[in-house]
Amino acid sequence: MSDFQPVLSARLGKKNSCALATYVAxxxxxxxxxxxxxxxxxxxxxxxxxxxxxxxGLRGRGGAGFPTGMKWxxxxxxxxxxxxxxxxxxxADESEPGTFKDRILIEKDPHQILxxxxxxxxxxxxxxxxxxxxxxxxxxxxxxxxxxxxxxAAGLLGKNVLGSGMDLDLTVHRGAGAYxxxxxxxxxxxxxxxxxxxxxxxxxxxxxxxxNAPTVVNNVETLCCVKHILDRGAxxxxxxxxxxxxxGPKLYCVSGHVEKPGVYEAPMGIPFKDLLAMxxxxxxxxxxxxxxxxxxxxxxxxxxxxxxxxxDFDGVAAAKSMLGSAAIIxxxxxxxxxxxxxxxxxxxxxxxxxQCTPCREGTPWLHKMLKRIVAGQGKKAxxxxxLQVAGQMGNGMTICVFADAAIAPVLSAIxxxxxxxxxxxxxSASPGFDQPAAAGITSKVAExxxxxxxx
Amino acid sequence: MSGGAxxxxxxxxxxxxxxxHGALSCGKELSFxxxxxxxxxxxxxxxxxxxxxxxxxxxxxxxxxxxISREAVDYxxxxxxxxxxxxxGVVTFYTMYxxxxxxxxxxxxxxxxxxxxxxxxxxxxxxxKKLGDLKPGQTSADGKFTVVEVECLAQCxxxxxxxxxxxxxxxxxxxxxxxxxxxxx
Ligand code: SF4
Ligand code: FES
Numbered sequence: 001m002s003d004f005q006p007v008l009s010a011r012l013g014k015k016n017s018c019a020l021a022t023y024v025a026x027x028x029x030x031x032x033x034x035x036x037x038x039x040x041x042x043x044x045x046x047x048x049x050x051x052x053x054x055x056x057g058l059r060g061r062g063g064a065g066f067p068t069g070m071k072w073x074x075x076x077x078x079x080x081x082x083x084x085x086x087x088x089x090x091x092a093d094e095s096e097p098g099t100f101k102d103r104i105l106i107e108k109d110p111h112q113i114l115x116x117x118x119x120x121x122x123x124x125x126x127x128x129x130x131x132x133x134x135x136x137x138x139x140x141x142x143x144x145x146x147x148x149x150x151x152x153a154a155g156l157l158g159k160n161v162l163g164s165g166m167d168l169d170l171t172v173h174r175g176a177g178a179y180x181x182x183x184x185x186x187x188x189x190x191x192x193x194x195x196x197x198x199x200x201x202x203x204x205x206x207x208x209x210x211x212n213a214p215t216v217v218n219n220v221e222t223l224c225c226v227k228h229i230l231d232r233g234a235x236x237x238x239x240x241x242x243x244x245x246x247x248g249p250k251l252y253c254v255s256g257h258v259e260k261p262g263v264y265e266a267p268m269g270i271p272f273k274d275l276l277a278m279x280x281x282x283x284x285x286x287x288x289x290x291x292x293x294x295x296x297x298x299x300x301x302x303x304x305x306x307x308x309x310x311x312d313f314d315g316v317a318a319a320k321s322m323l324g325s326a327a328i329i330x331x332x333x334x335x336x337x338x339x340x341x342x343x344x345x346x347x348x349x350x351x352x353x354x355q356c357t358p359c360r361e362g363t364p365w366l367h368k369m370l371k372r373i374v375a376g377q378g379k380k381a382x383x384x385x386x387l388q389v390a391g392q393m394g395n396g397m398t399i400c401v402f403a404d405a406a407i408a409p410v411l412s413a414i415x416x417x418x419x420x421x422x423x424x425x426x427x428s429a430s431p432g433f434d435q436p437a438a439a440g441i442t443s444k445v446a447e448x449x450x451x452x453x454x455x
Numbered sequence: 456m457s458g459g460a461x462x463x464x465x466x467x468x469x470x471x472x473x474x475x476h477g478a479l480s481c482g483k484e485l486s487f488x489x490x491x492x493x494x495x496x497x498x499x500x501x502x503x504x505x506x507x508x509x510x511x512x513x514x515x516x517x518x519x520x521x522x523i524s525r526e527a528v529d530y531x532x533x534x535x536x537x538x539x540x541x542x543x544g545v546v547t548f549y550t551m552y553x554x555x556x557x558x559x560x561x562x563x564x565x566x567x568x569x570x571x572x573x574x575x576x577x578x579x580x581x582x583x584k585k586l587g588d589l590k591p592g593q594t595s596a597d598g599k600f601t602v603v604e605v606e607c608l609a610q611c612x613x614x615x616x617x618x619x620x621x622x623x624x625x626x627x628x629x630x631x632x633x634x635x636x637x638x639x640x
Contacts, residue, residue, distance in 0.1 A: 097567040097607035135551045136608055138621030171501045176510055176549035179606065193509030193535075195548035211503055255569035255611035262612045296568050327611070329569055343571040347606055 004240070006265040007249040008224050012108040018143055020150040023111040029156060031230035032118045036164040039122070049123035053226055055234035057247035062091055062182075062219030063295070063324045065313040068226070072124055074206035075214045087215045088121050088129040089191065090223055092144075093175055093182040095134050096295035097347060098327030101251040101263050102220035106133070106140040109224075110147035114170065116223030118156070119230050121168050124216055128169040132187050135176040144172045179351040183400050184217040185209075186353065197353050198400035221251055242269025246312035250326060257283045257332035269312035275328065286332040290416070294324025296344045297405030299412035321412070337417040338424055341409050342370040348406035359403040362393040366410060378425040387414055478543055479555055481524035491515050495534070505535045509545060513552055522553035550605075558594040558601035560639045563618040564627075566604050569611035574628065578615050579604055581629055585636060600639070 016022045023029070038044030054069030075086055090113065094102040105113060117129050133141050148170050151157045159167050173191055175181050181190045185199035188210045209215020218226075225248055229237045241247040250268040252275055255261045259280030266275060272291065282288055288303040293311065299321040301309070309319045316323040331340065349367035354360045369386055372378050390407035397403070414421055487495060494515055498508045512535060516527045523546050532539040546552045553561075564570075564579040579602070583589045586600045594601040610616040613625030619639060627635050 094609050095607055098569050098611050099607070100609040100611050103609040134609070135549070136605075136618065139623070169501075174511065174514060176513065177551035177605075178549050190510065191507060192504070193506035193537075193545070195545055211507075253611065255614060256572045261569075261614070292568070329572070329611075331572060335572065340568065340571065343566070343568055347567055350606065 004249075004267050007228050007240075008105065008112070008221065008251055009263065009265045011112070012104060017108050018110055018147060020111060020147070020154060023109075027231070028111055029115055031227060032115050032156065033162060035119060035122055035230065036162050036166065039164055039166070044122075046123045046125060049119060049230065052234050053123070053229055056225075056229045056237040057234075057241075057244055058222065058225050058229060058237065059246075059313060060219055061221035061225065061250070061326070063096070063322075065323065068218065068222055071206065071218075072120070072216060074204065075124055075216060076207060078125070081214055084213045085128070086124050086126050087210050087213055088117060088124055088126040089187065089210065089215060089217045090117055090129065090131040091182065091184070091187060091217050091219045092131050092133040092137070092140070093187060094137075094220070094325075095179045095182055096297065096325045096327060097344070098255055098292065098295050098329040099253050099325040100255075101253050101326065103137060103140060104263050105220055105224055105251075106137065107143055110144050111151070112224050112227055113144075113220055114147055114151055114156075116225070116227040117170065118161075118168060119226050120216070120218060120223060122166065126216075127167050128171065130191060130210075131170070131172045132181070132191055133172060133174055134181070135174050137174075141172050141174050148172065178353075179347075180353045180400075180402060183402065186400070187217060188215060195353070197355050198402070200399055225249075240267045242267070242310050242312050242315065245314055246310075250312070252311065253325070253327045254279050254330065255327070256330035257286065257335070258330050259283050266311075269310040269315055272306045272309050272311055272328075275311060276330070279330075282330070282332055284332075286334065288330065289333045289335050290331045290337070290413075292321075292327070292329040292331075292409070293319075294322045295327040296329070296347060297408050298322045298324045299408045300416065301412075302416055336374075337413055337420045338370065338374050341413045342367065342374050344409045345370050345406070348402070352402065352406070356398040356403065358393045359398050359406065362389060362403065363406050366390060366406070370410075373421065373424050376424060376427060380422065380425050382425055383414060383418065383421045386410055477547070478523070478525035478528050481520065481522075481526050483526060485520060485524075485526045485530045487515070487530075488519060491519050506537060509535055509537065509542065510549075513542075513546060517552060522556050556594070558599050560600050560619050562600060562602045562639075563605040563608070564602065565606065565608045565610075565614070565616045565618075567607035567611075569607070570614040570616055573614040575615035577629060578617075578627055578632060581632055582636070585632065 011017045011026060035044045050069055050072050058068045059065040060068055092102055092106060121129050131144055155162055157168050157170055161168055175190060178196045180186045181196040183198050184205055186196035190196040191210055205215040205217060207214060238247045240249055246268045248268050249265055252264045254264060264278050290300050290302050291306045292298050292300050293316050301319055301321050305319055309315050313323050345367040349364040352359045352363045369382060373382055390410045393407050394404040498511050502508055512531050516531055517523060520527055528542050529539050532542040564582060566575045566579055583602045586595050589595060589602050592603050608616045608618055610623055615627050617624040617627045
C-alpha cells in the first residue's frame with residue numbers, strides 16, 4: 001500500500017492543470033484517441049469499452065456503490081430503443097454535507113472528467129452528454145465550460161470527432177441550489193427545467209430517463225476512473241484496493257476535527273486509522289469520539305467501531321454504516337452530539353422536496369423536537385419519541401431514499417450517545433413537549449406513511 | 456436560505472406580499488440586453504426542449520437584473536412558452552434565485568455539519584451583528600450587505616466556509632472576521 005501512487009489526484013497540484021495542453025502533455029486524451037481510432041478498425045467497440053469497465057470492478061463513487069459497467073448494460077440495445085437517443089449525465093451536484101472531492105476534480109483537472117465522459121459516451125452510443133453541476137460552484141462551471149470550449153476547438157468534441165464519424169456534444173447545466181437534485185431522477189427533472197422532484201421507479205432512468213430517453217447518470221469521480229481504466233486496463237485497476245468487490249483508487253474527503261482536513265487519495269479500503277494518520281491525526285491531539293463515514297446521511301460510528309474499519313463499500317457496510325460519498329466527518333471528544341444531530345436534522349428538514357408525507361412532515365418535526373431538547377426544553381420521553389418517529393419515516397415508504405438518509409443520524413446517534421441526549425432533558429426544568437400532542441404527530445406520520453404506499 | 460419545497464421563505468424578510476404568483480414586482484418592463492439575448496439564443500441550441508433551458512435562462516435573468524421579480528418571471532415564461540405559475544414554482548423550489556433584491560455582497564455562511572463543528576453558527580451570528588444587527592437575509596441600510604445561512608458549500612476542509620456572491624472564502628473565524636469584512640468594499 002505504501003507504494004500507492006495517486007491516480008485521480010495526480011495532476012491536481014500541477015501548474016496550469018486545467019489547460020488542454022498540459023493535460024495532453026501528461027498523456028491525456030490518449031485513450032479517447034485510441035478508442036476512436038480503434039473503432040474504425042474494429043479493435044474497439046462500445047461493448048468492449050463496457051466490458052473493460054465491468055472487468056475493472058468499478059463501483060459508482062457518488063454514494064450507492066453500484067457497479068458502473070453493469071449500470072451501463074441496463075440501457076436497452078439499439079433494436080429495442082429505436083430512434084431514441086441515449087443520454088449520459090455527469091452528476092456534479094456534490095452537496096452531501098462533508099463531501100468536496102468532485103469539486104477539486106472539477107476545479108483542477110476538468111479534462112480528466114471530460115475524457116471519462118467521452119469514453120462513456122462511446123460505450124453508450126451517446127451523442128449529447130450533460131454535466132449537471134450544483135449552482136454554488138460558479139467557478140467550477142466556468143472552468144468546465146472553458147475546458148469544453150478547448151476540447152471543441154481541438155476537434156475532441158463536436159461533429160465527426162477526430163474523423164471517427166462519431167458526433168458528440170457536451171453541455172454544462174448549472175443547478176440552482178437544491179440538495180435533492182443529487183438524486184438521479186430529481187437531477188433528471190431539474191435538467192428538464194422542472195422542480196427537482198424524484199420520480200417513482202420503475203421505470204429506471206436506463207430505460208426512460210431525461211426526455212423519456214434511456215439515460216445513464218454517473219458521478220464525477222466515477223467517470224474519472226473510467227478514463228484511467230481505459231488508460232491502464234482493468235487488471236491494473238482491480239489490483240488496487242482491498243478485494244475484488246472494492247477496487248481502485250479512492251478519494252476521501254476528511255473534515256471536522258483533524259489536523260489537516262482535505263481530500264486524500266488512497267487505495268479503496270484503507271483502514272480508518274491509516275487515513276487519520278495521513279491527516280495528521282486528531283486536531284490538538286484530542287480524543288476521537290465518533291465519525292460519520294459517508295456524508296451526513298450515513299449512520300454515525302463510535303471511535304471504537306470505526307478505528308479498524310476498511311473504508312470501502314463492504315467494509316463500512318459491515319460496520320453498519322455506509323461509505324456513501326466517502327465524506328469522513330471526524331468528531332472529537334469536545335463534540336456536543338445532540339447539537340451535531342440537531343444540525344444535521346435541520347439540513348434534512350430544509351431539503352425535503354415535499355412530495356412524500358412522512359418525509360415532508362417528519363423531517364421538520366425531528367428538527368423541531370431536537371431543537372427543543374438542546375434548548376433545554378425537552379423531557380425524558382422525547383428521546384424515545386424521536387426514535388419512534390424516525391422509525392416510522394423510513395422503510396421504503398417514500399419515493400426516494402432521502403427519508404432514510406434523514407433518519408440515519410438520529411437512529412444511530414441516540415442509542416450510541418443516549419446519556420448526552422438524556423442529560424439535556426433531565427437538566428431541563430420545562431415540561432417540554434406535551435405528550436399527547438407529540439403522540440398525535442407520531443400517529444399522523446404513521447397514517448400518512450400508509451397512504452404513501454399507494455403512490 | 457437553502458431548501459426545497461419544504462422551506463418557507465424564512466430568510467428573506469421584506470418578502471412576497473402575496474401577489475399574482477407571489478412574486479415581488481420591480482415596477483419595470485424587462486427585456487434582455489443584446490449580450491443576454493445572444494447567450495439565450497445559444498442556450499436554446501443545447502437542449503431538445505425549450506423548457507430545459509429554464510434554469511439557465513433564470514440564471515441569465517438574475518445576472519441581468521440581480522433578482523427574479525414578477526416581471527422577470529413573466530418575461531422568462533413568455534420567452535420559453537411556459538406559464539408564469541410554472542416558472543414561479545421552479546424559482547421558489549431552488550434557493551439560489553433571489554426573490555428580492557440583495558446587497559452588493561451576498562455573504563453566504565455555511566452552517567452544515569463540518570462547518571458547524573468548527574464554529575460556523577457563531578461566525579454567522581457575529582457577522583450579522585457586526586453589519587448592523589441584520590436578520591438572516593436582511594440587507595444592510597446602505598445596500599452593501601446581505602447575510603444568509605447556506606448549506607454545505609463543498610469546501611468542508613476549509614471550515615467555516617463562506618461564499619460571497621460567487622467567490623469562495625476559507626476558514627472565516629471569529630478572529631479573522633473583521634479583516635474579512637473590511638475587504639468587502
Ligand atoms: S423521500 Fe423526501 S425527498 Fe424523497 S421524494 Fe419523498 S419527500 Fe421528496
Ligand atoms: S459543511 Fe460547510 S462547506 Fe461543507
